[in-house]
Amino acid sequence: MEEYAVISLVALVVAIILGFWTKINIGVIAVTFAFIVGHFIVGKEPSSIYLTGWPMSLFFMLTGMTLLFGVARLNGTFSALAKQMSYFSFGSRRMMCLIIYLFSAILSMVGVGTIVTPAILCPLVIEIARVEDIPEPLVILLCIAGGIAGGMSPIAPTGIIGINLSTPIGLKSYTPIFIMCILTFSIQALVFFLVFGGWKLSKTQPKHQQRPPLELDRKQITTVVVTGIVVFCVLVLKYDLGLTSFTGAAVLLLLRAEDQKKVVASVAWGTILMICGVSMLVKVITDVGGIDLISDYLAKIMSPYTAPAIMDLMAGTLSSVSSSSGVVMPTFIPAIPGLLSKFGDAVSIEEMVAAVIIGAHSVAYSPLSTLGGIGIAMASDRVNKQKFFTALLFCGIGMVILTAALFLFRIYNFML
Numbered sequence: 001m002e003e004y005a006v007i008s009l010v011a012l013v014v015a016i017i018l019g020f021w022t023k024i025n026i027g028v029i030a031v032t033f034a035f036i037v038g039h040f041i042v043g044k045e046p047s048s049i050y051l052t053g054w055p056m057s058l059f060f061m062l063t064g065m066t067l068l069f070g071v072a073r074l075n076g077t078f079s080a081l082a083k084q085m086s087y088f089s090f091g092s093r094r095m096m097c098l099i100i101y102l103f104s105a106i107l108s109m110v111g112v113g114t115i116v117t118p119a120i121l122c123p124l125v126i127e128i129a130r131v132e133d134i135p136e137p138l139v140i141l142l143c144i145a146g147g148i149a150g151g152m153s154p155i156a157p158t159g160i161i162g163i164n165l166s167t168p169i170g171l172k173s174y175t176p177i178f179i180m181c182i183l184t185f186s187i188q189a190l191v192f193f194l195v196f197g198g199w200k201l202s203k204t205q206p207k208h209q210q211r212p213p214l215e216l217d218r219k220q221i222t223t224v225v226v227t228g229i230v231v232f233c234v235l236v237l238k239y240d241l242g243l244t245s246f247t248g249a250a251v252l253l254l255l256r257a258e259d260q261k262k263v264v265a266s267v268a269w270g271t272i273l274m275i276c277g278v279s280m281l282v283k284v285i286t287d288v289g290g291i292d293l294i295s296d297y298l299a300k301i302m303s304p305y306t307a308p309a310i311m312d313l314m315a316g317t318l319s320s321v322s323s324s325s326g327v328v329m330p331t332f333i334p335a336i337p338g339l340l341s342k343f344g345d346a347v348s349i350e351e352m353v354a355a356v357i358i359g360a361h362s363v364a365y366s367p368l369s370t371l372g373g374i375g376i377a378m379a380s381d382r383v384n385k386q387k388f389f390t391a392l393l394f395c396g397i398g399m400v401i402l403t404a405a406l407f408l409f410r411i412y413n414f415m416l
Contacts, residue, residue, distance in 0.1 A: 004042055005293040008285040011037050015281060020390055025270055027277025034281040042288055053280035057242065058370060061119075062272050062377040064245030069123040069378065070266035071249060071258045072227060077220040078127040084214055085128055093132050093201040100125050100139055101189050104146025105182075112235060114151030114158050114325075114361070118144045118371055119241065120231060122378040136383050137391065138196040140375040141365060142189055148361050148371070149185035152178055158361075161325045165333040166353045176415050177354045183415075184358050184406070188399050219257045226252050268377045271385050275373045282321045282368060291321055304346035307339065308355040309408035315359030316400030320368060324360040332356045355407055362403045366396025 011033040019026030034053060038044040072078050089096035100121075108117040125139040151158045154174055163174045171177075193199065216224065230248035233239040253260050285291060294317050302310045311332065319328045336352045364371040372392045379388060406412060 002289070002293065004037075005285075005289040007041060008037050008281075008288050008290045009293070012278075012281055012285060012290075015278070016390070016393070019386065023386060025274055025277070026386070026389060027270075027274035030277040030281040034277075034284045037281075037288075038284040042284070044284070044287070049284065050280065053283035054276055055279045058279070058373055059272065059276055060240075060242030060246070061370070062242075062275070062373055063267060064242040064249065065119060065374070066267045066272075066377055067249035067263060068227065068230065068245040068252070070263045071252045072223050073123060073127065073380075074262055074266060075219045075223060075258045077216070077223040077227075078124055079131065080214060080216055080220060081124060081127070083131060085124070089132070093134050094198065096128065096132055096134065097138065097142055097193060097198050097201070100128070101142045101146040101186075104143045105150035108147045108150030109153040109156060110150075113156055114148050114364075115370055115374075116234060116241065117147035117151070119374050121147070122374060126378060126380055130380070130382070134201065135197045136379060137388055138192060138198055140379060141192040141196065141395065144365060144371045144375055145185045145189040145192065148364060149182050149189075152181035152185075152357065152361075154178065158325045158357075161329060162333075162353070162357055165329055166349075169334060169337050169349065171349055171353055173350075176350050177357065179415050180354045180412050181358060181361075183412075184362070184403055187406075188362070188402070191399075191402070192395070222255050222257045223252060226255075226257075268379070268385070271377050271379075271389075274385070274389055275367055275376070278368055286321050291318060302339075304343040306408065307343060307347050308351045308412075309404040311339075311352055311355040312359035312362075312404040312407050313400060315356045316363040316396075316404075319360040320363045320366055320396065324364065324369075328360040329356060332360075351407070351412065354412065358403050359400060362399040363396040365392055365399060367392040369396065372396060 012030075015026060015029045015033050018024065018029050034049055035046065038049045038053075039046055069078075085099075089099055104117055104121055104125075107121070108114060112120070121143050122140060125143050126136055128134070129136045129139045150156065152162070153159045154163060159174070159178065162177065166174065166177075226248050230244050233244050234241050249263070252258065253263065315328050315332055318331070333353060333356055336349060336356070340347060340349060340352065363369060365375075366372045367376045367389045372395075376385060376388055376392060379385065
């Protein structure tokens with residue numbers, strides 16, 4: 001069985017390399033490898049490969065949202081709102097980057113959460129990037145980083161899950177962990193600002209001396225109202241994001257808010273195929289033990305000094321193929337007392353809980369994760385999706401390695 005795990009991991013690496021060098025959609029290549037490895041090598045039935053491997057929930061979420069927000073983008077609604085938001089930067093594009101990060105963090109912090117916040121804001125900040133001539137990948141990553149940072153608050157869904165899981169195992173205060181999360185994802189946002197060209201943005205003089213008037217036509221007003229109802233249903237009534245977005249898009253098309261052909265054509269079908277195709281291959285990898293193989297190897301080299309860093313890596317690895325708050329946190333946090341019993345007082349419970357939460361969410365920039373998938377699906381045609389897919393993949397891997405290094409060198413200890 002171990003040889004199957006190794007073969008599946010090699011298949012993923014080869015698929016990524018082939019997609020990068022040939023410019024063929026990685027999703028198409030990944031589906032092919034999922035079929036070859038899953039059926040011809042492992043012996044899985046073809047139907048089980050796509051029935052269990054194709055991420056239906058993510059597919060409906062991405063398709064429904066891009067349909068809904070495609071209407072708002074095409075009929076100029078987001079452009080009008082972007083001009084309003086741009087006023088508050090006083091003409092400084094660097095300031096706008098900070099505003100995007102803080103706005104996303106605050107909205108997520110008050111309870112909107114790590115997933116819904118970027119889903120709502122990404123289309124708007126992408127339009128702001130177009131208006132202000134800011135690199136689009138930068139604003140997408142800042143929006144995601146802010147949503148994750150704020151989503152760790154004690155009143156946000158992910159923070160609440162963290163508290164409920166860690167209190168029974170002896171955590172006395174969640175506050176240090178929340179501070180660690182804010183610091184971590186702020187550092188990540190700064191890294192993105194530097195790597196994706198934020199520091200190159202020129203300092204400009206205030207160009208918005210007066211706030212521009214908000215002038216919306218009938219189609220745009222209809223779009224704002226229907227989108228607002230969708231957001232209310234998702235946030236307050238807890239309706240499914242994907243299906244609710246589909247419904248909102250259908251209502252807007254029935255009300256003639258935009259031409260149907262343009263809206264359907266605006267859906268990032270290639271990107272959705274890329275994400276879902278790779279997810280299918282990753283499901284085969286998981287089923288044959290590829291992820292377990294990586295986790296077992298990391299666990300074998302764990303010591304009191306390296307425990308938080310390795311826990312961070314393990315959480316990030318598992319989170320790349322599963323839900324951070326729904327699978328990784330409930331799996332690893334209850335196991336912490338057993339690990340601490342081996343290390344005594346050499347490692348604190350706060351460090352280990354923080355390592356799980358931070359590691360699980362640092363990989364979220366990956367296009368295989370929900371947030372990374374939302375980001376790349378929402379990106380406009382001004383972005384090379386193939387290159388952006390690869391960049392996001394390296395962002396997810398790089399941020400997990402970065403946070404593991406912070407734990408390894410005990411950077412967080414001053415907060416304990």
